[in-house]
Amino acid sequence: MNTSVLPFLPRIEGIEFVEYATRQVDTFGALLQAMGFVPVARHRSRQVLLYRQGNMNVILNAHPKAQHVPEGDGIELRALGLRVPDAEQAYAHALACEARPVATRPGPMELNIPGIQGPGGAAVFLLDRRAGVAFYQVDFLPLPGVSFEVPALAGLHLFGVVQYIQRGETARWCDFFHQTLGFEPLPDDVRFGVMPRGALMRSSDESFFLQFVEAPEGAEDAHWQEGFTRIGLGAPDVAAAVAVLEARGIQFVDASLLGGRDRGALTRSLEGGIQFELVQHAA
Structure with a gap:
């Protein structure tokens, strides 16, 4: 692993989200709600829901064309979103360290979120809030009558x-x-x-x-x-x-x-x- 390419000290500021992939939207959604999570928003163009509790964000990805969505009853923890001071800089550093990139295809009005591959090809996405805006305020539309503030x-x-x-x-x-x-x-x-x-x-x-x-x-x-x-x-x-x-x-x-x-x-x-x-x- 080449770590001398960039004079950059890696740093993160917390977990922005975890993402599960499944075709069992209703079943797994009911489980998340039993765990205290509440659906608060839907993705602009994909079959993806955002659940929140306290400061935790859980994404349920059931988009038919998404990678790694298991068939049948399978449910997999597939991605982790890490908040960093500067996503572009952090991504460049990770690639310089020979990390493998995650292919992304953002749609219209959606953020291009860089990511690298972890164990088993699981995705580690890198996000920042330099504009003071979280990614789900751009890529997701709030569900009617639901507050983003969900007590833990x-x-x-x-x-x-x-x-x-x-x-x-x-x-x-x-x-x-x-x-x-x-x-x-x-x-x-x-x-x-x-x-x-x-x-x-x-x-x-x-x-x-x-x-x-x-x-x-x-x-x-x-x-x-x-x-x-x-x-x-x-x-x-x-x-x-x-x-x-x-x-x-x-x-x-x-x-x-x-x-x-x-x-x-x-x-x-x-x-x-x-x-x-x-x-x-x-x-």
């Missing part, structure tokens, strides 16, 4: 993203995210939540984390899908958040199997095999 359930906020990678690839991907985007590795004795495997990295603004989990030994013949796997939601009181979500129909893995609720909680496999992880963390 039980103080939920985006904590991080878990990524599955192939065996022996941890060092490569940690170096990739460090050189291109300025993430810093954490010591092995620093752990969060109830799923402690893998390597952890923290964003330069210390607002969220990436977790890399390699395929386990003996799983060479098993199906191991490299890419973004699930999001972690921070909660100032995990037990209280679990109680709120269970009342809304979300089922969780038995706490006794994960060491209690002091550090976090994990939903059971939901629609399309999707899971959400709760992590004890004050925003």
